[in-house]
Amino acid sequence: MIITKKVTYISFLFFIAFTSLKAQQVSRQYPEVGKPIPEFTLHDIHQYSTQQVSSKDLEGKFVILYFWSRFCAGTVKSLSRINAISEQFKGKAEIILVGGEPASAKNSYMLPGHEPGMDALKVLYNRLSEKQGMQIPVAYDPGLFQRFVPGGYVPHAVWINDKGIVKAVTNTLRVEDLEMFLKGKPFEFNDRSFKAQQEQKRHKYNIETPFLVDGNGGSGSEFMYRSLLAKFRHDVPGIPLSIKEVCEDQGYYPKGRLEGYATLEQLYKLAYLGYMAVPMGDSKKPEHPQDYNHVLLELKDTTPFTNYDYEKGDHVYVYSLIVPPNKATPEYLKQVMQRDLENYFGYKAQVETRILPYWSIRLSDKAKRKLKTKGGDYAYSGDNFTKIGYKNVSVDVFLKSLFYLTISGEEIPILNETGMKENIDVPEMDVLVSDFSEIKKFLNKLGFTVEISKKPFRAVVISDTTN
Known part of the structure; x- marks a missing residue:
């Protein structure tokens, strides 16, 4: 009996050790800030000295892997800017585009021209390269893409220093950060690594629960009114495009809850026009053709409106306004929001007609x-x-x-x-x-x-x- 207990105990320890090792192996598949880059090999590289390169081959160099796909228009648009940065820092840092797509792409609905497939991605890049004179190295490696980019969200940049240590995992690439990176100095960024995203899931945003309510002192639905301004968070969705969307009885958003992240310009458009994005004029059914798509700034300092940064969260906010459903009308929400903005930021705002x-x-x-x-x-x-x-x-x-x-x-x-x-x-x-x-x-x-x-x-x- 005693022997059986020892065997069972040893088996239990082995199971724990095996499980722990397996978890570590899985976590090491993803880049983690402050740790050595997991071993990898880039395949099918173009505009580079070799068609294949491993992480060991890159030791002694400052390297940024910039992952992209065809399924994010903003990322595709950013490639010419990344190419220009690559040219600016040529000989100092190696920036390599890594094209791929999530494993789930083949089962996802795609618009015409967006059907999954690496051949289509190569054709697109070749056309972009021809039109924009791209000189940056590009690899086509869906395997590494799926391994290093959790969730498939792009852009996804992995910063590796000359010692092979991951110094940052970001969703953007900026010149000022690259200069600090090459000097071996820290720079501010929003960690988009797998580990950081797993940590975020512990406090994942849920549209069914008001933002920042954790049940302390009662449920999140007990209050009747609430207005809140908070720092930007990447896991909170963007604010609804129009106030009207949160005034419907059976809409996507809970009635009476206007909530999400936005820039100052977007917040003021919502508060004074009732919607955030002024669409292109439709000749048959004009939608707000009388409204201008920019706020007019008559300020000594315009930077809070013009110098917003989604990576650092500068001048981007999470705004949450909750009122009882029976009070949820566009005019009422606009009035409350206008008062909030005046209290929060102190600007004078009004709607004027101008040429x-x-x-x-x-x-x-x-x-x-x-x-x-x-x-x-x-x-x-x-x-x-x-x-x-x-x-x-x-x-x-x-x-x-x-x-x-x-x-x-x-x-x-x-x-x-x-x-x-x-x-x-x-x-x-x-x-x-x-x-x-x-x-x-x-x-x-x-x-x-x-x-x-x-x-x-x-x-x-x-x-x-x-x-």
Whole structure:
């Protein structure tokens, strides 16, 4: 009997040791800040001295692996910037793009031009490289992508110093951080490593529970009103695009709860216009065509509105406003939010009508006749980034798909003033949709005119209280 106990005890210890070892082996598959990079080999490298390189081969060098995929338009758009940084630090740091896709991609719904597959990714990169003169090394390695990028969220940058130690895992790459990295000095970043994300899951955001309520002193639903401003957190989703979304009885968001992260400009748009993103003007069903897509800043210091940083959390906030469902009307929530913003930040804000510039898109009668659809089923061709083509599509849908990467706050309003009600056919043509000037040239070839014009808009004007 005693022998049996000893055997059982030894077996138990072996099980614990085996389980612990297995857990360590799994965790070592992912880069962890402050520890040596797990051994890896990069395959299928282009624009590099060899087609394959291992982590041991990279020892003695400062290396950044920048993981990307075709399923994040913002990441694809960032590649030209990363290429420029690579050229700037050539000979000092090796920045290597690692293209891949999550293992789940083959089972996910994809838009036309987004079907999974490494061949399609290579074709896209080659087109981007040709158009933007990319010189940065690029590897196509879905195996390493799936191993090093938990969840498949991109961009995902792994910073490895000359001693083979992981110094950071981030979702961005900035020049000032790279300079500190090369000097061996610490820099501020939001840890996106597997270990950090596992820690975050312990306090994972749940849309069904109010933010920062942990049950202390009662359940999170006992209060009637609450307004809260907190520092930015990556695991909290973005704030709803419009206040109207949280005033519906059976909407996606709980009625009466306006909650999520946002920049100051986005918060002020919500508070004074009732929605955050001013869409491109739709000729058939105009949505807020009278509203401007930028706040007007009459401030001595504009940096709180213009110098926001999602990596460090500078000038990005989590805002939470909760009111009883019977009080959840757009006008009431806007009033409360306006008072909150004044209390929090002290600015004077109001909506004014001013004559402001915008992009006017028009079509000549000749171009309308040429583009008018010949009929048939609607069809799209292209890759969403470097080429585009349509059959039997409305002008509105065509323009919105063309400007989707440049309309997000970088440009003044873009209005469809073609007056064309019939659908059009657009032959597949090359166009870099991340480049506004390229889009204008593309439209000119088709017979569109894209010109600056002016007209009255409603705009949110923000000024110092001392003005």
